[in-house]
Amino acid sequence: MGAADIEVxxxxxxxxxxxxxxxxxxxxxxxxxxxxxxLARQFGVSRxxxxxxxxxxxxxxxxxxxxxxxxxxxQHKYQSTLVAIKSIAEEVRGRGHRHRSExxxxxxxxxxxxxxxxxxxxPGYALFHSVIVHFENEVPIQVEDxxxxxxxAPDYMEQDFSSMTPNEYLMAAAPLQGVQYSIEAxxxxxxxxxxxxxxxxxxxxxxxxxxxxxxxxxxxxxxxxPGSRYQFxxxx
Amino acid sequence: MGAADIEVxxxxxxxxxxxxxxxxxxxxxxxxxxxxxxLARQFGVSRxxxxxxxxxxxxxxxxxxxxxxxxxxxQHKYQSTLVAIKSIAEEVRGRGHRHRSExxxxxxxxxxxxxxxxxxxxPGYALFHSVIVHFENEVPIQVEDxxxxxxxAPDYMEQDFSSMTPNEYLMAAAPLQGVQYSIEAxxxxxxxxxxxxxxxxxxxxxxxxxxxxxxxxxxxxxxxxPGSRYQFxxxx
DNA sequence: TAGTGGTCTAGACCACAGC
DNA sequence: CTGTGGTCTAGACCACTAT
Numbered sequence: 303m304g305a306a307d308i309e310v311x312x313x314x315x316x317x318x319x320x321x322x323x324x325x326x327x328x329x330x331x332x333x334x335x336x337x338x339x340x341l342a343r344q345f346g347v348s349r350x351x352x353x354x355x356x357x358x359x360x361x362x363x364x365x366x367x368x369x370x371x372x373x374x375x376x377q378h379k380y381q382s383t384l385v386a387i388k389s390i391a392e393e394v395r396g397r398g399h400r401h402r403s404e405x406x407x408x409x410x411x412x413x414x415x416x417x418x419x420x421x422x423x424x425p426g427y428a429l430f431h432s433v434i435v436h437f438e439n440e441v442p443i444q445v446e447d448x449x450x451x452x453x454x455a456p457d458y459m460e461q462d463f464s465s466m467t468p469n470e471y472l473m474a475a476a477p478l479q480g481v482q483y484s485i486e487a488x489x490x491x492x493x494x495x496x497x498x499x500x501x502x503x504x505x506x507x508x509x510x511x512x513x514x515x516x517x518x519x520x521x522x523x524x525x526x527x528p529g530s531r532y533q534f535x536x537x538x
Numbered sequence: 539m540g541a542a543d544i545e546v547x548x549x550x551x552x553x554x555x556x557x558x559x560x561x562x563x564x565x566x567x568x569x570x571x572x573x574x575x576x577l578a579r580q581f582g583v584s585r586x587x588x589x590x591x592x593x594x595x596x597x598x599x600x601x602x603x604x605x606x607x608x609x610x611x612x613q614h615k616y617q618s619t620l621v622a623i624k625s626i627a628e629e630v631r632g633r634g635h636r637h638r639s640e641x642x643x644x645x646x647x648x649x650x651x652x653x654x655x656x657x658x659x660x661p662g663y664a665l666f667h668s669v670i671v672h673f674e675n676e677v678p679i680q681v682e683d684x685x686x687x688x689x690x691a692p693d694y695m696e697q698d699f700s701s702m703t704p705n706e707y708l709m710a711a712a713p714l715q716g717v718q719y720s721i722e723a724x725x726x727x728x729x730x731x732x733x734x735x736x737x738x739x740x741x742x743x744x745x746x747x748x749x750x751x752x753x754x755x756x757x758x759x760x761x762x763x764p765g766s767r768y769q770f771x772x773x774x
Numbered sequence: 775t776a777g778t779g780g781t782c783t784a785g786a787c788c789a790c791a792g793c
Numbered sequence: 794c795t796g797t798g799g800t801c802t803a804g805a806c807c808a809c810t811a812t
Contacts (some may be wrong), residue, residue: 311799311800311801312800312801313801314788314798318590330776333758336780337777337778338778338779339777339778347801347802348801348802348803348804349802349803349804350586350782350801350802350803350804351800351802353779353780353781354800354801356779358597361594362598365782367778367812368776368778368779368809368810369778369780369808369809369812370777370778370779370808370809370810371777371778371779371810371811372777372778372779372810373779398792411732438804439803483771484769484770485721485743485770486743486765486768486769487723487724487741487742487743487744487763487765488723488741488765489740489741489765504725504741505723505725505740505741505742505765506723506741507721507722507723507743508723527722527723527740529722529724529725532722533720533721533722534720534722547780547781547782548781548782549781549782573796573797573798574797574798575796575797583783584782584783584784584785585782585783585784585785586782586784586801587781587782587783588783589798589799589800590782592798595801602793603797603799604788604790604793604797604798604810605790605791605797605798605799606789606790606792606796606797606798607790607791607792607797607798608791608796608797608798609797609798616782671796775811775812776810776812777795777809777810777811777812778809778810778811779807779808779809779810779811780806780807780808781805781806781807781808782796782804782805782806782807783804783805783806784802784803784804785801785802785803785805786800786801786802787799787801787802788798788799788800788801789797789798789799789800790796790797790798790799790800791795791797791798791811792794792795792796792797793794793795793796
Protein backbone atom coordinates (compact mmCIF):
# COMPACT_ATOMS: atom_id res chain seq x y z
CA MET A 303 0.00 0.00 0.00
CA GLY A 304 1.59 3.22 -1.11
CA ALA A 305 1.80 5.97 1.38
CA ALA A 306 -1.20 8.13 0.74
CA ASP A 307 -0.23 11.61 -0.29
CA ILE A 308 -0.90 13.00 3.10
CA GLU A 309 0.35 16.52 3.03
CA VAL A 310 2.23 17.01 6.27
CA UNK A 311 2.98 20.67 6.88
CA UNK A 312 6.64 21.54 7.09
CA UNK A 313 6.40 22.93 10.61
CA UNK A 314 4.87 19.60 11.69
CA UNK A 315 7.65 17.64 10.07
CA UNK A 316 10.16 19.74 11.93
CA UNK A 317 8.30 19.13 15.20
CA UNK A 318 8.30 15.41 14.47
CA UNK A 319 12.01 15.51 13.75
CA UNK A 320 12.81 17.34 16.97
CA UNK A 321 10.61 15.02 19.00
CA UNK A 322 12.21 12.01 17.40
CA UNK A 323 15.68 13.23 18.26
CA UNK A 324 14.67 13.69 21.87
CA UNK A 325 12.79 10.40 21.98
CA UNK A 326 15.81 8.59 20.55
CA UNK A 327 18.02 10.09 23.20
CA UNK A 328 20.26 11.97 20.80
CA UNK A 329 19.42 15.14 22.65
CA UNK A 330 19.08 14.82 26.39
CA UNK A 331 17.53 17.07 28.99
CA UNK A 332 19.32 20.38 29.14
CA UNK A 333 21.07 19.89 25.82
CA UNK A 334 21.02 22.71 23.31
CA UNK A 335 19.33 21.93 20.02
CA UNK A 336 20.31 23.52 16.69
CA UNK A 337 19.49 27.18 16.25
CA UNK A 338 16.60 28.37 14.13
CA UNK A 339 19.04 29.45 11.45
CA UNK A 340 20.63 26.04 11.38
CA LEU A 341 17.33 24.18 11.25
CA ALA A 342 16.05 26.49 8.53
CA ARG A 343 19.10 25.65 6.51
CA GLN A 344 18.83 21.91 7.18
CA PHE A 345 15.20 21.77 6.12
CA GLY A 346 15.56 24.36 3.41
CA VAL A 347 12.72 26.46 4.78
CA SER A 348 12.34 29.95 6.09
CA ARG A 349 13.16 30.80 9.65
CA UNK A 350 9.53 31.63 10.45
CA UNK A 351 8.52 28.07 9.73
CA UNK A 352 11.17 26.71 12.06
CA UNK A 353 10.15 29.31 14.58
CA UNK A 354 6.61 28.04 14.64
CA UNK A 355 7.69 24.45 15.17
CA UNK A 356 10.04 25.34 18.01
CA UNK A 357 7.63 27.80 19.58
CA UNK A 358 4.86 25.21 19.73
CA UNK A 359 7.13 22.64 21.32
CA UNK A 360 8.11 25.28 23.83
CA UNK A 361 4.45 25.90 24.63
CA UNK A 362 4.15 22.14 25.17
CA UNK A 363 7.01 22.26 27.67
CA UNK A 364 9.14 20.03 25.49
CA UNK A 365 11.73 22.74 24.94
CA UNK A 366 12.81 25.89 26.71
CA UNK A 367 14.20 28.93 25.01
CA UNK A 368 16.52 31.65 26.21
CA UNK A 369 16.77 34.77 24.13
CA UNK A 370 20.29 35.43 23.08
CA UNK A 371 21.40 32.01 24.16
CA UNK A 372 19.62 29.14 22.54
CA UNK A 373 16.96 26.44 22.70
CA UNK A 374 17.24 23.54 25.10
CA UNK A 375 15.50 20.27 25.84
CA UNK A 376 13.30 20.88 28.88
CA GLN A 377 13.65 18.98 32.11
CA HIS A 378 11.16 16.17 32.18
CA LYS A 379 8.63 16.81 34.86
CA TYR A 380 7.31 13.94 36.85
CA GLN A 381 3.77 14.32 37.98
CA SER A 382 1.66 12.31 40.29
CA THR A 383 -0.68 10.11 38.39
CA LEU A 384 -4.00 10.85 39.94
CA VAL A 385 -5.96 8.83 37.52
CA ALA A 386 -3.29 6.46 36.48
CA ILE A 387 -2.59 5.18 33.02
CA LYS A 388 -2.54 1.91 34.82
CA SER A 389 -4.32 -0.96 33.20
CA ILE A 390 -7.62 -1.95 34.67
CA ALA A 391 -6.64 -5.59 34.49
CA GLU A 392 -3.63 -4.89 36.64
CA GLU A 393 -5.75 -2.97 39.07
CA VAL A 394 -8.33 -5.70 39.44
CA ARG A 395 -5.67 -8.32 39.90
CA GLY A 396 -4.01 -6.05 42.42
CA ARG A 397 -7.14 -6.33 44.51
CA GLY A 398 -6.80 -10.07 44.38
CA HIS A 399 -9.79 -10.39 42.09
CA ARG A 400 -10.29 -12.03 38.74
CA HIS A 401 -10.21 -9.91 35.60
CA ARG A 402 -11.91 -10.89 32.38
CA SER A 403 -12.87 -8.91 29.30
CA GLU A 404 -15.32 -9.30 26.45
CA UNK A 405 -14.67 -7.86 23.03
CA UNK A 406 -17.93 -6.39 21.77
CA UNK A 407 -16.64 -4.60 18.69
CA UNK A 408 -13.46 -4.26 16.69
CA UNK A 409 -13.66 -2.36 13.44
CA UNK A 410 -12.10 0.01 10.99
CA UNK A 411 -14.25 3.09 10.97
CA UNK A 412 -14.19 6.54 9.53
CA UNK A 413 -13.82 9.49 11.82
CA UNK A 414 -17.06 11.28 12.48
CA UNK A 415 -16.93 15.01 12.95
CA UNK A 416 -16.94 14.46 16.69
CA UNK A 417 -13.98 12.07 16.63
CA UNK A 418 -12.03 13.99 14.01
CA UNK A 419 -11.50 16.94 16.30
CA UNK A 420 -9.60 15.27 19.16
CA UNK A 421 -7.43 13.38 16.70
CA UNK A 422 -6.70 16.46 14.67
CA UNK A 423 -7.73 14.73 11.44
CA UNK A 424 -10.46 15.35 8.94
CA PRO A 425 -13.83 13.63 9.09
CA GLY A 426 -13.65 10.43 7.09
CA TYR A 427 -10.08 9.66 8.12
CA ALA A 428 -9.74 5.95 8.91
CA LEU A 429 -9.55 5.06 12.59
CA PHE A 430 -9.64 1.83 14.56
CA HIS A 431 -12.48 1.41 16.99
CA SER A 432 -12.98 -1.13 19.74
CA VAL A 433 -15.51 -1.66 22.50
CA ILE A 434 -14.56 -3.92 25.37
CA VAL A 435 -16.32 -4.75 28.62
CA HIS A 436 -14.17 -5.45 31.67
CA PHE A 437 -15.31 -7.65 34.53
CA GLU A 438 -14.12 -7.90 38.09
CA ASN A 439 -15.14 -11.26 39.51
CA GLU A 440 -17.73 -11.56 36.74
CA VAL A 441 -19.29 -8.21 37.61
CA PRO A 442 -19.03 -5.69 34.76
CA ILE A 443 -17.22 -2.59 35.95
CA GLN A 444 -16.09 -0.85 32.80
CA VAL A 445 -17.04 -0.32 29.18
CA GLU A 446 -13.99 0.79 27.26
CA ASP A 447 -14.90 2.60 24.05
CA UNK A 448 -11.63 3.24 22.29
CA UNK A 449 -10.57 4.97 19.07
CA UNK A 450 -7.04 4.52 17.84
CA UNK A 451 -4.97 6.40 15.30
CA UNK A 452 -3.61 3.88 12.77
CA UNK A 453 -0.61 6.11 12.19
CA UNK A 454 0.53 5.38 15.73
CA ALA A 455 -0.55 1.76 16.13
CA PRO A 456 -0.96 0.27 12.64
CA ASP A 457 -1.38 -3.30 13.83
CA TYR A 458 -3.97 -2.58 16.49
CA MET A 459 -6.54 -4.72 14.72
CA GLU A 460 -4.38 -7.83 14.87
CA GLN A 461 -4.07 -7.95 18.65
CA ASP A 462 -5.58 -10.55 20.92
CA PHE A 463 -7.30 -8.45 23.53
CA SER A 464 -8.17 -11.40 25.73
CA SER A 465 -4.52 -11.75 26.67
CA MET A 466 -3.60 -8.09 26.68
CA THR A 467 -5.80 -5.06 27.14
CA PRO A 468 -5.69 -2.34 24.48
CA ASN A 469 -4.16 -0.09 27.05
CA GLU A 470 -1.33 -2.47 27.75
CA TYR A 471 -0.71 -2.95 24.05
CA LEU A 472 -0.69 0.75 23.29
CA MET A 473 1.59 1.57 26.18
CA ALA A 474 4.11 -0.82 24.72
CA ALA A 475 3.61 0.18 21.09
CA ALA A 476 3.73 3.94 21.36
CA PRO A 477 5.85 6.03 23.67
CA LEU A 478 3.58 8.26 25.69
CA GLN A 479 4.11 11.97 25.50
CA GLY A 480 1.13 13.41 27.23
CA VAL A 481 -2.31 12.75 28.55
CA GLN A 482 -5.45 14.81 28.80
CA TYR A 483 -8.36 13.53 30.79
CA SER A 484 -11.72 14.53 32.08
CA ILE A 485 -14.02 12.93 34.59
CA GLU A 486 -17.76 13.35 34.36
CA ALA A 487 -20.94 11.94 35.76
CA UNK A 488 -23.35 11.06 32.98
CA UNK A 489 -26.59 9.12 32.65
CA UNK A 490 -26.02 5.72 31.10
CA UNK A 491 -27.12 5.38 27.46
CA UNK A 492 -29.15 2.26 26.68
CA UNK A 493 -26.31 0.25 25.16
CA UNK A 494 -23.83 1.09 27.88
CA UNK A 495 -26.40 0.31 30.56
CA UNK A 496 -27.01 -3.10 29.03
CA UNK A 497 -23.33 -3.97 28.97
CA UNK A 498 -22.87 -2.84 32.56
CA UNK A 499 -26.06 -4.57 33.73
CA UNK A 500 -27.57 -1.38 35.07
CA UNK A 501 -30.64 0.73 34.35
CA UNK A 502 -30.51 3.30 31.54
CA UNK A 503 -30.05 6.84 32.86
CA UNK A 504 -28.51 5.63 36.10
CA UNK A 505 -25.37 7.55 36.98
CA UNK A 506 -22.13 6.51 35.31
CA UNK A 507 -18.67 7.67 36.25
CA UNK A 508 -17.06 8.50 32.93
CA UNK A 509 -13.35 8.94 32.34
CA UNK A 510 -12.37 10.33 28.98
CA UNK A 511 -8.75 10.25 28.05
CA UNK A 512 -6.72 11.41 25.10
CA UNK A 513 -3.12 10.36 24.85
CA UNK A 514 -0.44 11.92 22.71
CA UNK A 515 2.38 10.03 21.10
CA UNK A 516 4.86 11.04 18.46
CA UNK A 517 3.34 14.48 18.41
CA UNK A 518 -0.15 13.35 17.52
CA UNK A 519 -3.24 11.96 19.22
CA UNK A 520 -2.68 8.24 19.62
CA UNK A 521 -5.90 7.14 21.21
CA UNK A 522 -9.12 8.61 22.50
CA UNK A 523 -10.95 6.46 24.98
CA UNK A 524 -14.16 6.81 26.93
CA UNK A 525 -14.47 4.56 29.95
CA UNK A 526 -17.91 4.09 31.46
CA UNK A 527 -18.26 2.80 35.01
CA PRO A 528 -21.41 2.09 36.98
CA GLY A 529 -21.73 4.86 39.56
CA SER A 530 -23.14 2.46 42.09
CA ARG A 531 -20.15 0.17 42.19
CA TYR A 532 -17.07 2.06 41.06
CA GLN A 533 -15.03 5.04 42.18
CA PHE A 534 -11.67 6.64 41.67
CA UNK A 535 -9.63 7.12 44.79
CA UNK A 536 -6.19 8.17 45.80
CA UNK A 537 -4.12 10.18 48.19
CA UNK A 538 -1.08 12.39 48.28
CA MET B 539 9.93 56.97 22.85
CA GLY B 540 9.28 56.33 26.50
CA ALA B 541 11.84 53.84 27.61
CA ALA B 542 9.51 52.98 30.47
CA ASP B 543 6.73 51.80 28.16
CA ILE B 544 5.83 48.22 28.61
CA GLU B 545 6.24 46.47 25.31
CA VAL B 546 3.26 44.24 24.76
CA UNK B 547 3.60 42.29 21.53
CA UNK B 548 0.87 42.96 19.01
CA UNK B 549 -0.24 39.34 18.84
CA UNK B 550 -0.70 39.41 22.61
CA UNK B 551 -2.73 42.59 22.45
CA UNK B 552 -4.97 40.93 19.90
CA UNK B 553 -5.36 37.88 22.13
CA UNK B 554 -6.25 40.14 25.03
CA UNK B 555 -8.77 41.96 22.89
CA UNK B 556 -10.42 38.74 21.75
CA UNK B 557 -10.55 37.36 25.28
CA UNK B 558 -12.01 40.61 26.55
CA UNK B 559 -14.77 40.53 23.95
CA UNK B 560 -15.66 36.99 24.96
CA UNK B 561 -15.54 37.69 28.67
CA UNK B 562 -17.62 40.82 28.25
CA UNK B 563 -20.25 38.72 26.54
CA UNK B 564 -20.11 40.57 23.24
CA UNK B 565 -19.29 37.30 21.54
CA UNK B 566 -21.07 34.26 22.88
CA UNK B 567 -20.38 30.57 22.48
CA UNK B 568 -20.77 29.54 18.87
CA UNK B 569 -20.62 33.09 17.56
CA UNK B 570 -18.34 33.85 14.67
CA UNK B 571 -15.60 36.35 15.38
CA UNK B 572 -14.16 38.72 12.77
CA UNK B 573 -12.02 37.15 10.07
CA UNK B 574 -8.26 37.40 10.04
CA UNK B 575 -8.45 39.95 7.24
CA UNK B 576 -10.84 42.07 9.22
CA LEU B 577 -8.80 41.91 12.41
CA ALA B 578 -5.62 42.68 10.52
CA ARG B 579 -7.28 45.76 9.12
CA GLN B 580 -8.70 46.81 12.51
CA PHE B 581 -5.34 46.54 14.22
CA GLY B 582 -3.36 47.75 11.27
CA VAL B 583 -1.11 44.71 11.31
CA SER B 584 -0.30 41.90 8.93
CA ARG B 585 -2.46 38.84 8.68
CA UNK B 586 0.31 36.60 10.03
CA UNK B 587 0.25 38.46 13.31
CA UNK B 588 -3.49 38.02 13.65
CA UNK B 589 -3.08 34.42 12.63
CA UNK B 590 -0.73 33.75 15.51
CA UNK B 591 -3.08 35.31 18.03
CA UNK B 592 -6.07 33.34 16.81
CA UNK B 593 -4.13 30.11 16.40
CA UNK B 594 -2.88 30.23 19.96
CA UNK B 595 -6.37 30.83 21.32
CA UNK B 596 -7.53 27.89 19.25
CA UNK B 597 -4.83 25.71 20.81
CA UNK B 598 -6.14 26.85 24.18
CA UNK B 599 -9.65 25.69 23.22
CA UNK B 600 -10.98 29.22 23.49
CA UNK B 601 -11.84 29.35 19.80
CA UNK B 602 -12.52 26.82 17.09
CA UNK B 603 -11.71 27.34 13.44
CA UNK B 604 -13.23 25.88 10.30
CA UNK B 605 -11.30 26.27 7.11
CA UNK B 606 -13.35 28.01 4.51
CA UNK B 607 -15.94 29.06 7.02
CA UNK B 608 -14.64 31.10 9.92
CA UNK B 609 -13.54 31.30 13.52
CA UNK B 610 -15.98 30.72 16.36
CA UNK B 611 -16.10 31.00 20.12
CA UNK B 612 -15.71 27.47 21.50
CA GLN B 613 -18.30 25.82 23.69
CA HIS B 614 -17.25 26.35 27.24
CA LYS B 615 -17.14 23.50 29.69
CA TYR B 616 -16.98 24.06 33.38
CA GLN B 617 -14.09 22.02 34.54
CA SER B 618 -11.74 21.73 37.39
CA THR B 619 -8.25 20.56 37.85
CA LEU B 620 -8.27 17.32 39.69
CA VAL B 621 -5.47 18.34 41.95
CA ALA B 622 -8.28 20.17 43.54
CA ILE B 623 -6.91 21.50 46.73
CA LYS B 624 -7.38 24.75 44.97
CA SER B 625 -10.27 26.93 45.97
CA ILE B 626 -13.28 26.76 43.74
CA ALA B 627 -13.65 30.52 43.97
CA GLU B 628 -10.17 31.01 42.62
CA GLU B 629 -10.84 28.60 39.84
CA VAL B 630 -14.04 30.28 38.74
CA ARG B 631 -12.39 33.67 38.82
CA GLY B 632 -9.50 32.22 36.85
CA ARG B 633 -11.97 31.53 34.08
CA GLY B 634 -12.97 35.15 34.16
CA HIS B 635 -16.33 34.32 35.66
CA ARG B 636 -18.12 35.55 38.73
CA HIS B 637 -18.07 33.45 41.85
CA ARG B 638 -20.69 33.71 44.53
CA SER B 639 -21.61 31.43 47.41
CA GLU B 640 -24.64 30.93 49.60
CA UNK B 641 -24.32 29.69 53.15
CA UNK B 642 -27.12 27.21 53.73
CA UNK B 643 -26.04 25.89 57.09
CA UNK B 644 -23.45 26.57 59.74
CA UNK B 645 -23.76 24.64 62.98
CA UNK B 646 -22.09 22.86 65.82
CA UNK B 647 -23.10 19.25 65.57
CA UNK B 648 -22.30 15.99 67.22
CA UNK B 649 -20.53 13.35 65.23
CA UNK B 650 -22.78 10.62 63.97
CA UNK B 651 -21.41 7.13 63.75
CA UNK B 652 -20.75 7.70 60.07
CA UNK B 653 -18.78 10.89 60.61
CA UNK B 654 -16.96 9.70 63.71
CA UNK B 655 -14.98 7.10 61.81
CA UNK B 656 -13.12 9.31 59.32
CA UNK B 657 -12.27 11.80 62.07
CA UNK B 658 -11.08 9.09 64.41
CA UNK B 659 -13.30 10.31 67.24
CA UNK B 660 -16.21 8.84 69.16
CA PRO B 661 -19.83 9.41 68.14
CA GLY B 662 -21.12 12.46 69.95
CA TYR B 663 -17.84 14.37 69.64
CA ALA B 664 -18.51 18.01 68.71
CA LEU B 665 -17.79 18.95 65.10
CA PHE B 666 -18.44 22.00 62.98
CA HIS B 667 -20.66 21.52 59.98
CA SER B 668 -21.32 23.82 57.05
CA VAL B 669 -23.22 23.55 53.79
CA ILE B 670 -22.44 26.07 51.08
CA VAL B 671 -23.60 26.37 47.49
CA HIS B 672 -21.13 27.81 44.99
CA PHE B 673 -22.22 29.62 41.85
CA GLU B 674 -20.39 30.38 38.63
CA ASN B 675 -22.09 33.23 36.85
CA GLU B 676 -25.22 32.57 38.95
CA VAL B 677 -25.33 28.92 37.91
CA PRO B 678 -24.97 26.55 40.87
CA ILE B 679 -22.05 24.23 40.27
CA GLN B 680 -21.17 22.84 43.69
CA VAL B 681 -22.71 21.96 47.02
CA GLU B 682 -19.96 21.81 49.61
CA ASP B 683 -20.94 19.74 52.63
CA UNK B 684 -18.13 20.14 55.09
CA UNK B 685 -17.31 18.80 58.55
CA UNK B 686 -14.47 20.36 60.48
CA UNK B 687 -12.52 19.21 63.50
CA UNK B 688 -12.63 22.01 66.14
CA UNK B 689 -9.27 20.88 67.45
CA UNK B 690 -7.67 21.98 64.20
CA ALA B 691 -9.74 25.07 63.37
CA PRO B 692 -11.35 26.30 66.61
CA ASP B 693 -12.63 29.55 65.17
CA TYR B 694 -14.20 28.06 62.05
CA MET B 695 -17.66 29.23 63.11
CA GLU B 696 -16.64 32.88 63.25
CA GLN B 697 -15.56 33.15 59.64
CA ASP B 698 -17.31 35.17 56.98
CA PHE B 699 -17.66 32.67 54.18
CA SER B 700 -18.92 35.22 51.71
CA SER B 701 -15.47 36.76 51.52
CA MET B 702 -13.43 33.60 51.95
CA THR B 703 -14.35 30.03 51.18
CA PRO B 704 -13.95 27.41 53.93
CA ASN B 705 -11.25 25.86 51.83
CA GLU B 706 -9.27 29.07 51.65
CA TYR B 707 -9.66 29.60 55.38
CA LEU B 708 -8.60 26.09 56.28
CA MET B 709 -5.64 26.14 53.97
CA ALA B 710 -4.39 29.19 55.81
CA ALA B 711 -5.30 27.99 59.29
CA ALA B 712 -3.99 24.46 59.20
CA PRO B 713 -0.88 23.19 57.47
CA LEU B 714 -1.78 20.36 55.15
CA GLN B 715 -0.17 17.03 55.70
CA GLY B 716 -2.06 14.74 53.44
CA VAL B 717 -5.17 14.25 51.39
CA GLN B 718 -7.35 11.30 50.61
CA TYR B 719 -10.01 11.59 47.98
CA SER B 720 -12.51 9.61 46.03
CA ILE B 721 -14.58 10.45 43.00
CA GLU B 722 -17.95 8.91 42.40
CA ALA B 723 -21.04 9.29 40.27
CA UNK B 724 -24.13 9.27 42.43
CA UNK B 725 -27.80 10.07 41.97
CA UNK B 726 -28.68 13.44 43.48
CA UNK B 727 -30.59 13.28 46.76
CA UNK B 728 -33.62 15.56 46.98
CA UNK B 729 -31.98 18.32 48.98
CA UNK B 730 -28.81 18.40 46.89
CA UNK B 731 -30.83 18.40 43.68
CA UNK B 732 -32.80 21.38 44.89
CA UNK B 733 -29.71 23.37 45.70
CA UNK B 734 -28.12 22.56 42.34
CA UNK B 735 -31.33 23.22 40.43
CA UNK B 736 -31.43 19.74 38.97
CA UNK B 737 -33.78 16.76 39.10
CA UNK B 738 -33.49 14.27 41.97
CA UNK B 739 -31.65 11.10 40.93
CA UNK B 740 -29.89 12.86 38.05
CA UNK B 741 -26.18 12.08 37.96
CA UNK B 742 -23.90 14.02 40.25
CA UNK B 743 -20.14 14.06 40.16
CA UNK B 744 -19.12 13.68 43.77
CA UNK B 745 -15.69 14.41 45.18
CA UNK B 746 -15.10 13.33 48.75
CA UNK B 747 -12.00 14.52 50.47
CA UNK B 748 -10.42 14.02 53.84
CA UNK B 749 -7.48 16.19 54.78
CA UNK B 750 -4.99 15.56 57.52
CA UNK B 751 -3.32 18.25 59.56
CA UNK B 752 -1.32 18.14 62.73
CA UNK B 753 -1.61 14.39 62.71
CA UNK B 754 -5.39 14.27 62.76
CA UNK B 755 -8.29 14.58 60.38
CA UNK B 756 -8.90 18.27 59.87
CA UNK B 757 -11.86 18.26 57.58
CA UNK B 758 -14.08 15.87 55.71
CA UNK B 759 -15.89 17.37 52.77
CA UNK B 760 -18.30 16.06 50.19
CA UNK B 761 -18.61 18.17 47.07
CA UNK B 762 -21.59 17.57 44.82
CA UNK B 763 -21.54 18.79 41.23
CA PRO B 764 -24.23 18.52 38.58
CA GLY B 765 -23.10 15.88 36.12
CA SER B 766 -24.61 17.76 33.22
CA ARG B 767 -22.52 20.86 33.65
CA TYR B 768 -19.36 20.03 35.50
CA GLN B 769 -16.30 17.90 35.01
CA PHE B 770 -12.84 17.43 36.37
CA UNK B 771 -10.06 17.70 33.85
CA UNK B 772 -6.33 17.83 33.66
CA UNK B 773 -3.29 16.81 31.76
CA UNK B 774 0.26 15.74 32.27
C1' DT C 775 30.83 41.80 18.33
C1' DA C 776 28.59 37.76 16.60
C1' DG C 777 24.95 34.79 17.28
C1' DT C 778 20.67 33.78 19.42
C1' DG C 779 15.66 34.12 19.95
C1' DG C 780 11.22 37.52 19.60
C1' DT C 781 8.52 39.71 16.69
C1' DC C 782 6.56 41.49 12.50
C1' DT C 783 5.72 42.41 7.45
C1' DA C 784 3.58 42.14 2.81
C1' DG C 785 3.07 39.51 0.03
C1' DA C 786 1.86 34.41 -1.91
C1' DC C 787 -0.55 29.85 -3.06
C1' DC C 788 -3.59 26.44 -1.52
C1' DA C 789 -7.93 23.80 0.29
C1' DC C 790 -12.25 24.38 1.59
C1' DA C 791 -17.12 26.33 2.67
C1' DG C 792 -21.01 28.64 1.28
C1' DC C 793 -23.54 31.01 -1.96
C1' DC D 794 -17.45 32.59 -7.50
C1' DT D 795 -15.82 35.00 -3.17
C1' DG D 796 -14.20 34.75 1.36
C1' DT D 797 -12.34 31.94 4.81
C1' DG D 798 -8.51 29.72 7.22
C1' DG D 799 -3.67 26.96 6.60
C1' DT D 800 0.66 27.49 5.36
C1' DC D 801 4.97 29.47 3.86
C1' DT D 802 8.50 32.95 2.30
C1' DA D 803 12.50 36.17 2.49
C1' DG D 804 13.39 39.49 4.28
C1' DA D 805 13.59 43.02 8.58
C1' DC D 806 14.55 45.21 13.25
C1' DC D 807 14.98 44.43 17.96
C1' DA D 808 16.60 42.59 22.74
C1' DC D 809 19.42 39.71 24.71
C1' DT D 810 23.66 36.47 25.75
C1' DA D 811 28.08 35.06 25.41
C1' DT D 812 32.74 35.89 24.22
